[in-house]
Amino acid sequence: MAELDEARLDLTLKAVDDGLDGSLDRLFSFLRIASISTDPAHQAACRSAAEWVAGALEDLGFTAVVHPTAGHPVVVARTDTGAPRRVLFYGHYDVQPVDPLDLWETPPFEPRLGETPDGRRTIVARGACDDKGQVLTFLEALRAYRATLGRLPVDVTVLLEGEEECGSPNLPGFLAAHAGELAADVALVCDTGMWDPRTPSITTSLRGILHTELTIEGADRDLHSGLFGGAARNPIHVLAQILGEAHDASGRVTLPGFYDDVLELPEEVRTRWAGLGLTAEAFLKPVGLSVSSGESDRMVIEQIQSRPTLEVNGIFGGYTGAGTKTIIPARATAKISFRLVADQDPAKLRAGFEAFVAERVPADCRAVFHWGEGARAFLVPPESPNLTRAAAALEREWGVAPVTIGSGGSIPVVGQFKDRLGVDTLLIGFALDDDRVHSPNEKYDLTSFHKGTRSWVRILDVLA
Amino acid sequence: MAELDEARLDLTLKAVDDGLDGSLDRLFSFLRIASISTDPAHQAACRSAAEWVAGALEDLGFTAVVHPTAGHPVVVARTDTGAPRRVLFYGHYDVQPVDPLDLWETPPFEPRLGETPDGRRTIVARGACDDKGQVLTFLEALRAYRATLGRLPVDVTVLLEGEEECGSPNLPGFLAAHAGELAADVALVCDTGMWDPRTPSITTSLRGILHTELTIEGADRDLHSGLFGGAARNPIHVLAQILGEAHDASGRVTLPGFYDDVLELPEEVRTRWAGLGLTAEAFLKPVGLSVSSGESDRMVIEQIQSRPTLEVNGIFGGYTGAGTKTIIPARATAKISFRLVADQDPAKLRAGFEAFVAERVPADCRAVFHWGEGARAFLVPPESPNLTRAAAALEREWGVAPVTIGSGGSIPVVGQFKDRLGVDTLLIGFALDDDRVHSPNEKYDLTSFHKGTRSWVRILDVLA
Numbered sequence: 001m002a003e004l005d006e007a008r009l010d011l012t013l014k015a016v017d018d019g020l021d022g023s024l025d026r027l028f029s030f031l032r033i034a035s036i037s038t039d040p041a042h043q044a045a046c047r048s049a050a051e052w053v054a055g056a057l058e059d060l061g062f063t064a065v066v067h068p069t070a071g072h073p074v075v076v077a078r079t080d081t082g083a084p085r086r087v088l089f090y091g092h093y094d095v096q097p098v099d100p101l102d103l104w105e106t107p108p109f110e111p112r113l114g115e116t117p118d119g120r121r122t123i124v125a126r127g128a129c130d131d132k133g134q135v136l137t138f139l140e141a142l143r144a145y146r147a148t149l150g151r152l153p154v155d156v157t158v159l160l161e162g163e164e165e166c167g168s169p170n171l172p173g174f175l176a177a178h179a180g181e182l183a184a185d186v187a188l189v190c191d192t193g194m195w196d197p198r199t200p201s202i203t204t205s206l207r208g209i210l211h212t213e214l215t216i217e218g219a220d221r222d223l224h225s226g227l228f229g230g231a232a233r234n235p236i237h238v239l240a241q242i243l244g245e246a247h248d249a250s251g252r253v254t255l256p257g258f259y260d261d262v263l264e265l266p267e268e269v270r271t272r273w274a275g276l277g278l279t280a281e282a283f284l285k286p287v288g289l290s291v292s293s294g295e296s297d298r299m300v301i302e303q304i305q306s307r308p309t310l311e312v313n314g315i316f317g318g319y320t321g322a323g324t325k326t327i328i329p330a331r332a333t334a335k336i337s338f339r340l341v342a343d344q345d346p347a348k349l350r351a352g353f354e355a356f357v358a359e360r361v362p363a364d365c366r367a368v369f370h371w372g373e374g375a376r377a378f379l380v381p382p383e384s385p386n387l388t389r390a391a392a393a394l395e396r397e398w399g400v401a402p403v404t405i406g407s408g409g410s411i412p413v414v415g416q417f418k419d420r421l422g423v424d425t426l427l428i429g430f431a432l433d434d435d436r437v438h439s440p441n442e443k444y445d446l447t448s449f450h451k452g453t454r455s456w457v458r459i460l461d462v463l464a
Numbered sequence: 465m466a467e468l469d470e471a472r473l474d475l476t477l478k479a480v481d482d483g484l485d486g487s488l489d490r491l492f493s494f495l496r497i498a499s500i501s502t503d504p505a506h507q508a509a510c511r512s513a514a515e516w517v518a519g520a521l522e523d524l525g526f527t528a529v530v531h532p533t534a535g536h537p538v539v540v541a542r543t544d545t546g547a548p549r550r551v552l553f554y555g556h557y558d559v560q561p562v563d564p565l566d567l568w569e570t571p572p573f574e575p576r577l578g579e580t581p582d583g584r585r586t587i588v589a590r591g592a593c594d595d596k597g598q599v600l601t602f603l604e605a606l607r608a609y610r611a612t613l614g615r616l617p618v619d620v621t622v623l624l625e626g627e628e629e630c631g632s633p634n635l636p637g638f639l640a641a642h643a644g645e646l647a648a649d650v651a652l653v654c655d656t657g658m659w660d661p662r663t664p665s666i667t668t669s670l671r672g673i674l675h676t677e678l679t680i681e682g683a684d685r686d687l688h689s690g691l692f693g694g695a696a697r698n699p700i701h702v703l704a705q706i707l708g709e710a711h712d713a714s715g716r717v718t719l720p721g722f723y724d725d726v727l728e729l730p731e732e733v734r735t736r737w738a739g740l741g742l743t744a745e746a747f748l749k750p751v752g753l754s755v756s757s758g759e760s761d762r763m764v765i766e767q768i769q770s771r772p773t774l775e776v777n778g779i780f781g782g783y784t785g786a787g788t789k790t791i792i793p794a795r796a797t798a799k800i801s802f803r804l805v806a807d808q809d810p811a812k813l814r815a816g817f818e819a820f821v822a823e824r825v826p827a828d829c830r831a832v833f834h835w836g837e838g839a840r841a842f843l844v845p846p847e848s849p850n851l852t853r854a855a856a857a858l859e860r861e862w863g864v865a866p867v868t869i870g871s872g873g874s875i876p877v878v879g880q881f882k883d884r885l886g887v888d889t890l891l892i893g894f895a896l897d898d899d900r901v902h903s904p905n906e907k908y909d910l911t912s913f914h915k916g917t918r919s920w921v922r923i924l925d926v927l928a
Contacts, residue, residue, distance in 0.1 A: 167788060207690060211788045220752030225775045226671060226873030229803055230767035231744060233757040236776040236798075237711060244708025247701060280695060288684035290828040293697040303694035311689045312700040313791050318778035319799060324631060324675045324836065326801050326874075327777050334700075335783060337790050339693055364754040372788065409690030410790075438688075 008149060009461050015144040016453050023140040023453065024123070026056065030093075030132045031111040031125040037072055037094035038166040046072040046162045049093040053135070053160050060142050062158065067178075069170040072162030076181065079155050086155040087463060088184035088423060090413055091135035091191065092164035095127035096438045103440035114443060116434070120197065121446040129435040133444035134190040134452070135160065137430060141456035153464035157184055164191075171413060172373065175420045186386050186463065187417045190452075192429035195403040197445065200394040200455065202387060203427035204380040205305065205406035206414060208340030210349055211372035214239070214357065215333040218365050222318070223328040233362055235332040236317045242360045243334060246310050251295045253310045255356045261343035265306055273301045305406035309339040310353075339408065346374025375412035380404075380424065386463065390426055393458035397451060428459065472613060473925050479608040480917050487604040487917065488587070490520065494557075494596050495575040495589040501536055501558035502630040510536040510626045513557040517599070517624050524606050526622065531642075533634040536626030540645065543619050550619040551927060552648035552887060554877055555599035555655065556628035559591035560902045567904035578907060580898070584661065585910040593899040597908035598654040598916070599624065601894060605920035617928035621648055628655075628877075635877060636837065639884045650850050650927065651881045654916075656893035659867040661909065664858040664919065666851060667891035668844040669769065669870035670878060672804030674813055675836035678703070678821065679797040682829050686782070687792040697826055699796040700781045706824045707798060710774055715759045717774045719820045725807035729770055737765045769870035773803040774817075803872065810838025839876035844868075844888065850927065854890055857922035861915060892923070 016023075035049035036042040047066075050073040054064040057077035064077035072094060098108040106112055111125035123133060138158075145152050159182060161171050175182065195201040216235040223232050248254050265273070280292035280300040294303030317332025319325035338349055350371055361367045380387055382404070394402040407427075414425045430452035436442045480487075499513035500506040511530075514537040518528035521541035528541035536558060562572040570576055575589035587597060602622075609616050623646060625635050639646065659665040680699040687696050712718050729737070744756035744764040758767030781796025783789035802813055814835055825831045844851055846868070858866040878889045894916035900906045 209690075209790070218753060219748075223751060224873065225773070225777060225801060226673075226803060226871070228751070228768065229773040229775045229872060230758045230771050231756045231764050232748060232751065232753055233755065234775060236779050237707065237757070240704040240707035240776070240779075241711075242708075243701065243704035244706075247705075284683075284696060284828070287687060287692070287696065288828075289682060289696055291697065291826055292695045293701070293826065294694045300695050304692065307694050309689070309693040311693045311698060311790075311792060312704070312782065313689060313789060314782035314784045314793070315700050315704075315796065316780045316784040318776065320778045320780040324799060324801065325777060326673070326775075328775060329778070332779065335788060337689060337788065339690060362755055362757065364748070364752075407690070408693060409688065 009457070011148045012144045012457050013454050015147045016140065016450070016457060019140070019144065019147070020450055023136065023143075023449070026140070027123065027133060027136045027449070028111045030136065031127055032109055034109045035094050035127070035162065036097050037163050038097060043072070046094060050075050050160070050162055053093050056139060057158055060139070060146055067174070069174060071170045074162070074171070074174050075160040076157065076178065078157045079152055081151060081155055083152070083155040083464070085464060086157060086184045087460070088157045088159060088182055088187040088417070088421070089138050090159045090187060090189045090417070091138070092131045092161050093135070094162040094165050095130070095132070096165050098126050098440070100440065105441055113446070122443040123446060123449060124441060124443045126442055128442050129431050129444040130437040130442065131164065131191050133449055134429050134431065137449060137452035138188070138190055138456050140453045141460060144453070144457055145460070153460050157182060168413065172416055172420075175416050179420055182421055184421070184423050187423050187425040189411065189414065189425055189427050190429045191411065192407065192427045193431035193433065194429070194448070195405065197432055197447065198398065199400050200398045200402040200428075200430070201405050202391060202394070202402050203407050204382070204387065204404045206378040206427070207305070207308070207408050207410050208344065208346065208375045208377040208415065209410035209412065210338040210340060210346045210374035212336050212350070212353070213333060213370040214336060215331050215368040216361065216365055217331045217368060219328065219330050222330050225326040225328050228328055232328050233365055234328045235365060236329060238361060238365055239315070239317065239332045239334055242357055243312055245360070246356070250297070251293055253308070255310070255352050257352050258308065258349070261345065261348070262308055263342040265302065273299060276301060304408040306341055308341050308344055311337050311339070313337055339410065340375075341377045342379070344377065346376065350374070375410060375415045378411070378414045378418070378425070380426070384424065386424070386426055389462040390428060390459050393462045394428070394455055397455045397458050428455070430455070473921070475612045476608045476921050477918050479611045480604065480914070480921060483604070483608065483611070484914055487600065487913070490604070491587065491597060491600045491913070492575045494600065495591055496573055498573045499558050499591075499626065500561050501627050502561060507536070510558060514539050514624070514626055517557050520603060521622055524603070524610055531638070533638060535634045538626070538635070538638050539624040540621065540642065542621040543616055545615060545619055547617070547619040547928070549928060550621060550648045551924070552621045552623060552646060552651040552881070552885070553602055554623050554651060554653045554881070555602070556595045556625050557599070558626040558629050559594070559596070560629050562590050562904070564904065569905055572906075577910070586907040587910060587913060588905060588907045590906055592906050593895050593908040594901040594906065595628070595655050597913055598893050598895065601913060601916035602652070602654055602920050604917045605924060608917070608921055609924070617924050621646060632876065636880055636884075639880050643884055646885055648885070648887050651887050651889040653875065653878065653889055653891050654893045655875065656871065656891045657895035657897065658893070658912070659869065661896055661911065662862065663864050664862045664866040664894070665869050666855060666858070666866050667871050667893075668846070668851065668868045670842040670891070671769070671772070671872050671874050672808065672810065672839045672841040672879065673874035673876065674802040674804060674810045674838035676800050676814070676817070677797060677834040678800060679795055679832040680825065680829055681795045681832060683792065683794050686794050689790040689792050692792055696792050697829055698792045699829060700793060702825060702829055703779070703781065703796045703798055706821055707776055709824070710820070714761070715757055717772070719774070719816050721816055722772065722813070725809065725812070726772055727806040729766065737763060740765060768872040770805055772805045772808055775801050775803070777801055803874065804839075805841045806843070808841065810840065814838070839874060839879045842875070842878045842882070842889070844890070848888065850888070850890055853926040854892060854923050857926045858892070858919055861919045861922050892919070894919070
């Protein structure tokens, strides 16, 4: 039986190898659709991309539905063969905007093969990696199974949204409304990266996220700074003082209780991370910085992965045009995001920040908040059987054990899968650090595409 | 001799009264020219306004020249009768923009007569007060002298610029280049206000001003706040901390040495100001505030007139559009202005602020400053003979002694007259608090225009 299974697996992997040109043709077709979700001018293209993937899934024997939403459609496709296990695969068919267009060497929606300076072959286009190329590694693995076995080793539900690049505003509601239909034993997300071009990885932690926009309101109009300056409160000063006091000199966030639900690293992880020898200087040098701004008693890898942050993403108030205008503005606004780790609760952070601000707002000013929904941090327990199985499958494909890594980023859908569907997620992807995701000349290594597809063949085999 | 002079003065004042309709006609012609200096679309209108006033001055026997500059023209006109004294009159022919246009009850460049709710007759138009109406009080006084005596009691140089509403960028250079031609015994500026509709005033102090734009530069690009947040320095945080530390809890500016050259009020002035009984609550209530943000041990009138300030007029950095974008921006900028008092030196403040910022900028960030030229504070000594004479003339016209007041605002030309021409300035104007200067439905009281003109007749008489 094991030998027979092994032979079938080999056949399926060979089907991936033999079908690579066809896989590339399909990826190129998908990449030609300019599905920029944030730009209303590309609404029809987003719809086309949704229909393209729905069609591709129907080709594979899925029942596919393109669900309208208040924004771009959500595609849900499923097989129902009565297999004992079901996986839920999540990805997105939308892409980032392409500006600045003049920095692209070839048009972003005319995919081509390229080569890196060190000789790696690549697929170049907007979305080549994020997320169309990564999504197709999974779909092409399914195709190989269909071609060899005539069926899939597990039942599969595919969920593809078209608003990931603009904050997935309609996904939480969709998940709540379709929770029953989306039930599965495990969720798979292919939107993360490898450790390096030879070493696969599984992302086992993500930071959560919480957004707010804080506006300090003062006088009922902009005031002349000569006539009122010295007496009238300046909301920019109030906002600057609040934000300036939010970190202390050691880089810690000063909000009372901010670190209460932050867990210390397990000793094993701390030792392993310390062994990586990543210095702040090495980490920051590629972006023109050299000194970490983070908690001075933490390793830089902790600062970016296992420690929470308060970050001001944008600020504006008063006169921002050319030249001068001597006003005391009526209001000033900061866009703030928190990255959450471990057990930090978005609702508790929200209350804590509101209290911190309230203590610093003068009696005749007002603080107005606009909060986003927020997402907790995500952590796969190291003893998870699915994690162990997937790691073994990746090791067989790549010849080297995958590195389990944390990411400082946030993929809110992972928390929503846990909270709304009760399902755990495996984050496995084949992106590389030089893929220029969100930038001009985005690419995906041909090896990532090919061996990524083979990896999913192996992972589906072990999850079955 | 004194009786003869008195009779001539009465004749001239009567000429003002009898000629009021003609004066209004000329003001209306001037007001119809949409000389908005900040808007390039109105360049021809600014030129027309310059030519209009040059023509009006030639009508009065002046030799007038419209001098081109890098911006809008400067008009210089002069009489040369060999009179023992010469006055230099300064005003501006440009006006503020008119937006929001839909708040105007009648078109801003179609002047009309109106009435206030309490029955004062007014002239309504953009520039009715600031500064076309005020300028014409002076020119119409000259006209009355020409009509009655055939000559002026003093020689007069009139200097009218067209860039006052956009910071007078070309005036300092012009003054330097034409210092000899502009020499005079005293300068007169008609761009300030009355104490109330019945009480004239002379402005005897102005705060100076110094502008800078401060940019904090961090990474060489905007960074993903998930991947870099916790380690990469956020320029908004650096800027907020600098600005947040620039004032202490008592409202004092914390820059070392900031108050070194600030003088305490003479006891007489302090007693008089205290007697005014102006509370912060009363001063701030009309703009929706109630608590002074200024130095807690100072009266509000000190805070706005005799104490220096550091004010952030605008701030921007990172993502400022709708929704969220989780970046750590590459830079953040604040537009800052200082109001200077007493002996404060712009160059010294500049050095002090740069040092204050430098101490707070991390090693891998940069602080970039763009400084304006700066202007010292202005103070007329209370014993000035011209001040005493002008005050007596105003008292005769209005029946009540003028109040000498300070203004928290800045009129840099006054310092330039002192520094470049060696001439002291008398600031006398007839604007009222409800004139809506810079706002829709700007007006000038007909009484301000009429008795303002009569006031200049009397002032020129005593200055002769």
